[in-house]
Amino acid sequence: MISSFIFILLFSGGAIFFTINALKVRRNILLGKDINRKDQFSARLKIMTLVALGQKKMFERPIPAILHLFLYAAFVITQIELIEIVLDGSIGNHRMFRPLLGGFYTFMVSFIEILSVLAFIGTVAFLSRRNLLKVPRLVKNELNGWPKMDANLILISEIVLICFIFMMNGADEVLYSMGVSHAQNLGDGTLGLSISSYLGPILFGGMAEHSLHIIERIGWWGHIVMVLGFLNYLPYSKHFHILLAFPNVFYSNLNPKGQFTNMESVTNEVKAIFDPSFIPPLADPNVTMRFGAKDVTDLSWKQLLDAYTCTECGRCTSACPANITGKLLSPRKIMMDTRDRLMEVGKNIDSNKGEFKDDGKSLVGNYITPEELWACTSCNACVQECPVNIDPLSIIMDMRRYVVMEESAAPSELNGMFTNIENNGAPWQFAQADRLNWKND
Amino acid sequence: MSEPLNVPTMDEYMAKGESPEILFWVGCAGSFDDRAKKITKAIVKILNHAQVKFAVLGTEESCSGDPAKRAGNEFLFQMQAMTNINVMNGYEVKRIVTGCPHCFNTLKNEYPALGGSYEVVHHTQLLQELLDSGRIKIEGGSFKGKKITFHDPCYLGRANDVYEAPRSVMINLDAELVEMKRSKANGLCCGAGGAQMFKEAEKGNKEVNIERSEEALALNPDVIAVGCPFCNTMMTDGVKHFNKENSVKVLDVAELIAQANDL
Numbered sequence: 001m002i003s004s005f006i007f008i009l010l011f012s013g014g015a016i017f018f019t020i021n022a023l024k025v026r027r028n029i030l031l032g033k034d035i036n037r038k039d040q041f042s043a044r045l046k047i048m049t050l051v052a053l054g055q056k057k058m059f060e061r062p063i064p065a066i067l068h069l070f071l072y073a074a075f076v077i078t079q080i081e082l083i084e085i086v087l088d089g090s091i092g093n094h095r096m097f098r099p100l101l102g103g104f105y106t107f108m109v110s111f112i113e114i115l116s117v118l119a120f121i122g123t124v125a126f127l128s129r130r131n132l133l134k135v136p137r138l139v140k141n142e143l144n145g146w147p148k149m150d151a152n153l154i155l156i157s158e159i160v161l162i163c164f165i166f167m168m169n170g171a172d173e174v175l176y177s178m179g180v181s182h183a184q185n186l187g188d189g190t191l192g193l194s195i196s197s198y199l200g201p202i203l204f205g206g207m208a209e210h211s212l213h214i215i216e217r218i219g220w221w222g223h224i225v226m227v228l229g230f231l232n233y234l235p236y237s238k239h240f241h242i243l244l245a246f247p248n249v250f251y252s253n254l255n256p257k258g259q260f261t262n263m264e265s266v267t268n269e270v271k272a273i274f275d276p277s278f279i280p281p282l283a284d285p286n287v288t289m290r291f292g293a294k295d296v297t298d299l300s301w302k303q304l305l306d307a308y309t310c311t312e313c314g315r316c317t318s319a320c321p322a323n324i325t326g327k328l329l330s331p332r333k334i335m336m337d338t339r340d341r342l343m344e345v346g347k348n349i350d351s352n353k354g355e356f357k358d359d360g361k362s363l364v365g366n367y368i369t370p371e372e373l374w375a376c377t378s379c380n381a382c383v384q385e386c387p388v389n390i391d392p393l394s395i396i397m398d399m400r401r402y403v404v405m406e407e408s409a410a411p412s413e414l415n416g417m418f419t420n421i422e423n424n425g426a427p428w429q430f431a432q433a434d435r436l437n438w439k440n441d
Numbered sequence: 442m443s444e445p446l447n448v449p450t451m452d453e454y455m456a457k458g459e460s461p462e463i464l465f466w467v468g469c470a471g472s473f474d475d476r477a478k479k480i481t482k483a484i485v486k487i488l489n490h491a492q493v494k495f496a497v498l499g500t501e502e503s504c505s506g507d508p509a510k511r512a513g514n515e516f517l518f519q520m521q522a523m524t525n526i527n528v529m530n531g532y533e534v535k536r537i538v539t540g541c542p543h544c545f546n547t548l549k550n551e552y553p554a555l556g557g558s559y560e561v562v563h564h565t566q567l568l569q570e571l572l573d574s575g576r577i578k579i580e581g582g583s584f585k586g587k588k589i590t591f592h593d594p595c596y597l598g599r600a601n602d603v604y605e606a607p608r609s610v611m612i613n614l615d616a617e618l619v620e621m622k623r624s625k626a627n628g629l630c631c632g633a634g635g636a637q638m639f640k641e642a643e644k645g646n647k648e649v650n651i652e653r654s655e656e657a658l659a660l661n662p663d664v665i666a667v668g669c670p671f672c673n674t675m676m677t678d679g680v681k682h683f684n685k686e687n688s689v690k691v692l693d694v695a696e697l698i699a700q701a702n703d704l
Contacts, residue, residue, distance in 0.1 A: 060627075255550070256546075256549075256550050256600060256601050256602070257599055257600050257601075258546040258550055258595075258596050258599075258600025258601050259546070259550035259551060259600075260510060260511075260551065262551065262554040262555070263515045263519075266515045266516050266519050267519060267554075267555065269516070270516070270519040270520055270523055271523075273520070274523055274527070291515070292513065292515075319627070321629055321630040321632060321649045321652070321653075322643070322645070322649070324629075324647075324649075324652060325632075325642075325645045325646065325647040325648065325649050325651075325652055326644075326645035326646030326647060327642070327643045327644065327645040328643065328644070329643070371643055371644075374640070374643055375642070375643040375645075376635050377595070377630045377632060377633070377634040377635040377637050377649065378511050378595075378634050378635030378636075379595040379599065379630035379634050379635070380595060380599040380600055381595075381599065381627075381629070381630065383599075384599050384626055384627070397511075397513065400512065400513030401513040401515055402513075403513060404512065404513035404514050405513065405514065405515065405516065410512060410513065410514070411640050411641075413639055413640040413641065414512050414636060414639060414640055416639075417508060417509075417512070417636065417639040417640075418509060418512070418514055418517055421504045421506070421508070421509055421517060421521060422517060422520075425502075425503030425504050425521070425524075426469040426472070426473060426503075426504050427469055427504060427508050427638075427639055428469070428473055430469075430472075430473045432500055432503060433500055434473075434500075435467075435472045435473075435499060435500045435502055436448070436450070436472070436497065436499040436500055437472075438467075438471075438472055438473075438478040438481055438482070439446060439448045441478060
């Protein structure tokens with residue numbers, strides 16, 4: 001059948017194109033430095049279940065959490081129906097699970113319909129929060145242009161998708177009651193869907209059979225085209241979080257948040273100073289040695305995965321003491337810049353036969369300014385806030401390390417502090433010999 | 442009322458061939474900052490009162506390296522850390538109490554990778570322990586009925602998930618403990634962390650400590666309690682900014698306990 005042929009072509013095309021782009025994202029993420037996050041499997045599974053699957057941190061802010069839960073639940077549960085749609089489309093059947101599953105089928109599709117209505121409400125609420133209510137964290141400067149458009153496009157296409165579902169089911173309900181649906185007639189007079197059995201007759205009742213079939217087909221094809229379109233839009237969008245949230249939380253930092261990474265390369269040098277007989281391990285000649293992070297390739301793969309996972313919700317920025325008090329720093333912008341630069345590096349590699357050609361740019365300088373980096377108080381509020389355990393602070397710290405250790409470009413007061421520590425063992429100009437004087441004050 | 446402080450050093454203990462139950466890591470602020478020195482003394486008074494066998498490193502103590510590390514100077518941090526670790530390992534230190542959450546965090550979390558593994562507690566955790574075991578008691582209480590709000594230090598709270606120790610210590614004061622809207626895991630920084638203490642803030646429309654003090658003062662407290670010498674400075678400045686220094690005191694949890702016990 002021609003429609004099956006078109007369907008299989010479309011579906012496999014969509015799947016292949018997505019796979020190619022997803023692999024590119026994976027390649028980009030793996031441009032990052034290695035870091036061990038494969039330990040403590042059961043602790044990781046637990047945190048993924050709670051935070052990603054269970055949305056634990058979302059519920060710190062109940063209103064958006066509930067609205068988001070509508071969309072999330074609808075998205076996850078609808079995947080079951082998608083299996084039927086794919087099989088129907090490939091074989092040329094219609095509602096093939098209905099005769100097999102009976103009442104459970106009606107229950108399942110009805111449940112999906114209720115979730116779809118809730119998702120519709122959620123989506124409209126989200127659009128209003130962005131465009132009418134202008135919730136502060138959703139209208140900050142770093143969202144101007146493409147990020148704002150990206151967010152609205154996603155929400156609008158979700159609404160369109162839901163409309164297609166109800167066109168498909170609603171028209172089919174009317175057709176079924178007329179006894180002319182392509183679904184196998186079980187002699188029950190109605191498909192019994194929770195929403196469409198009411199909505200269908202209201203919207204499409206009294207229409208000609210021919211028109212109803214057209215509406216039903218538009219809904220069916222529209223639905224699957226939207227799903228495939230959406231899937232392929234993901235790698236270009238902030239919306240990739242729907243997939244990456246799970247691995248990103250799984251590979252979370254499980255250490256106390258105050259524990260910053262130890263720089264092994266520095267440890268070897270310091271050990272050699274303390275113990276002249278210590279021989280540092282040979283450095284890998286294939287890896288450029290750099291202290292801290294100048295560009296995205298100096299970051300770890302987890303930090304790059306963080307960047308692709310960020311959905312720009314801005315909870316980090318709204319909790320950041322620097323941002324709250326009007327400083328330039330926005331942790332969300334740190335994540336957005338990291339992804340933008342990584343995508344630029346990826347494109348550079350693609351267009352230069354798999355080799356990165358120096359473009360004279362870097363993350364520090366071209367995307368993120370030292371002023372932003374120096375405004376951070378390292379308070380961990382951004383890390384605490386992130387619903388998918390992204391760590392903007394670690395990126396800020398790695399870039400500070402670069403600015404200080406490679407460029408010697410710390411603010412002058414900090415250089416004074418360094419000198420004091422070096423000379424007196426305290427950040428102020430007090431002699432170490434006076435350290436116990438307080439006792440007799 | 443005040444007896445002379447008994448502050449033995451590790452060196453003195455070693456000379457006697459003994460070792461203390463705990464090392465009191467005073468920190469740079471606690472050693473040199475005039476305001477923070479009072480907190481140090483309050484901690485010592487409590488330790489003396491509870492007859493805890495403790496010692497300080499005295500002139501052998503050096504900066505933990507925290508501000509250097511947060512400012513990106515990993516090399517200087519590790520130089521400091523290894524110097525301190527050599528001293529402490531030389532004394533076979535097992536357990537440490539710090540008067541500062543920054544030292545606490547660094548010693549507890551960042552020294553092990555460099556060869557210094559100790560059991561490290563913040564002074565509010567030790568206070569809780571001393572109260573729980575009955576080694577100190579809080580009787581009477583000049584803070585009875587007073588309104589106290591606790592400002593969580595980032596490096597004690599979010600950085601190490603210690604939220605209850607300072608609060609459960611203060612419960613004994615018989616005071617009214619009130620929480621700011623942004624507290625515990627959602628606490629707002631005082632503005633001093635990440636080496637900000639040692640530099641001018643970047644351009645903005647407000648200072649972080651003003652934002653935080655405003656939030657605390659909105660509760661009309663008698664006392665803003667803190668657990669960090671840097672938070673203490675920032676909150677004290679913030680209270681002064683609003684001309685409230687006569688009606689609102691900024692005190693460390695250790696000072697509250699010492700004053701309640703008339704030490």
